[in-house]
Amino acid sequence: MTDQEHKAGAQSDAQPQKAENVPGLPARRLAATLIDEVLKARLALDETYERLAPSFGLDAADAALARAIAITAFRRLGTIQHAINARLERGSPRNSGPFEPILVAAAAQILFLDVPDHAAVDLAIRHLHEDARSSRYVSLGNALLRRLARERDAILGEALDPFLDTPEWLGESWIARYGAETAAAIAVTHRDEPPLDISVKDDVEGWAERLGGLLLPTGSIRLRERESITGLPGFDKGAWWVQDAAAALPVRLLAPKPGERIADLCAAPGGKTAQIAASGAHVTAVDRSGPRLRRLKANLERLGLAAEIVTQDAVAWQEKGGDALSFDAVLLDAPCSATGTIRRHPDVAWTKTPEDRDKLVALQARLLESAGRLVRPGGRLVYCTCSLEPEEGEQQVATFLSENPGFARAAVTSDEIGGLTEAIDDQGDLRTLPHQLRGETPRLSGYAGFYASRLVRL
Known part of the structure; x- marks a missing residue:
């Protein structure tokens, strides 16, 4: 994002502070909360889901969607973070509350899930409005997410590094133990949905x-x-x-x-x-x-x-x-x-x-x-x-x-x-x-x- 776009992001679009009854929004709230909690507390996603999901009162379909968004976000977190950071010239804004996890959840939908782009963007913007800290950056988030949607093919086409979705210490450990070729094959396989x-x-x-x-x-x-x-x-x-x-x-x-x-x-x-x-x-x-x-x-x-x-x-x-x-x-x-x-x-x-x-x-x-x-x-x-x-x-x-x-x-x-x-x-x-x-x-x-x-x- 340019400086002009970043400044524009500090101005809140006119949206309601709360939108309890908007279909799909509760699932996105849970997904972003899961992403945020897991990364901050370094706790297992399954345990975090079991602890938090009941308080959101979701039906089975929305609960499953929230979990799928969170799992996808972690499976491709490196690619998502790289795509976001490359398009934020000055980085993610400070003191922006849930801005980052909301964007990560939306990016997971736009880049990797069968969710209409307009739905992923619209619900993310509504979600940003619900917190005073993130609501200041609604325009920034809106512009970023729309850009991700426009450039999706290019983003996925450029994600060639097999270790992009693997933390550095793990990649180094696997290369040392198994060699570069096998380590890369392991890392790439981790991007796929697992068998049952x-x-x-x-x-x-x-x-x-x-x-x-x-x-x-x-x-x-x-x-x-x-x-x-x-x-x-x-x-x-x-x-x-x-x-x-x-x-x-x-x-x-x-x-x-x-x-x-x-x-x-x-x-x-x-x-x-x-x-x-x-x-x-x-x-x-x-x-x-x-x-x-x-x-x-x-x-x-x-x-x-x-x-x-x-x-x-x-x-x-x-x-x-x-x-x-x-x-x-x-x-x-x-x-x-x-x-x-x-x-x-x-x-x-x-x-x-x-x-x-x-x-x-x-x-x-x-x-x-x-x-x-x-x-x-x-x-x-x-x-x-x-x-x-x-x-x-x-x-x-x-x-x-x-x-x-x-x-x-x-x-x-x-x-x-x-x-x-x-x-x-x-x-x-x-x-x-x-x-x-x-x-x-x-x-x-x-x-x-x-x-x-x-x-x-x-």
Whole structure:
């Protein structure tokens, strides 16, 4: 924007201060609020949505639209910010209240969503008028958004840098670990809408046919269409549950057997617990979060599966139980930076920092030591994280093995994971990457970034 346009932006257009009944505006209010809250507080979008959405009183369609706007904004935040900043000569005005998140939400609609430009611009302008700080810049916002709409093709055509929507520290980390070409492929894949996968208790081929889904080589089913999950055949009967194809692999490596005693540490939300229980093993699900375990319990009840549920920190639980706690196998899905889930949860890229990762590394080490003490001689331990960072995966296991000579790695074989040899690293561990597992379309391709290592107590 030129200086003249910027000055004009400080003059408020004549609009009502509040427009409660304008269709679509409440959804935009929630979307902008979510964007603002997540970036300021560095909290997860899903948790922020669950906390804030009820107070907006939206119907299901408007609530879904608000969430879609926010998710799209985070998925393409780098492109959106670059487009806005390139057209504001003097930068975003100071003390402008919700000006920036409102513009980001509107830009997400204009550039990436199937929303008429005039609706996105008009509702954003009405929204700007509702706050005295942002209302001074209505003309500036109006001119900027209309320019984004006019120049949309050029903006998208110029967004060639594969790392434009990736924070610098993450791009550098992935280049150092995977090389520039693979790192770029990961970053580009994160721009796509993620697939939706399910795990079934039995008759996987039959359910793939009934649901019209794709049977993946890993044994998961990938749904072709985006539909209401609860309305699909088999949901009410507890035949299946939603679980990313990569997230289902660690239990395949654990290979639970009927009658075995297995501990699932940091178990919530419970997809892996369900897999273990469906195998006929006796599973103890441990997690310190009561609310998350309540969801786990509700899901098990829907599925008709059983587990012993322990609401406690896994380290404290192991220390209290001592030698009395001994299991045939232990699964530790450790808390992590979750950078392997950025495609499904794009806010992760903008809410996590290297410092967050490093704090989690220390926690993971303590949890892994405790998990090892729970494994009986000859038993199995699978450590996994939904992180792309080697500090939380490969390096964590290397340190554990160097300090615990009573454990050895049991290498993953390709037949255990549907022949996906590209997902096995040089050490014999599982390392899935978002751009792997190519399908018919971008949305039917890829899976989460996961690391898993299988260890055996000697």
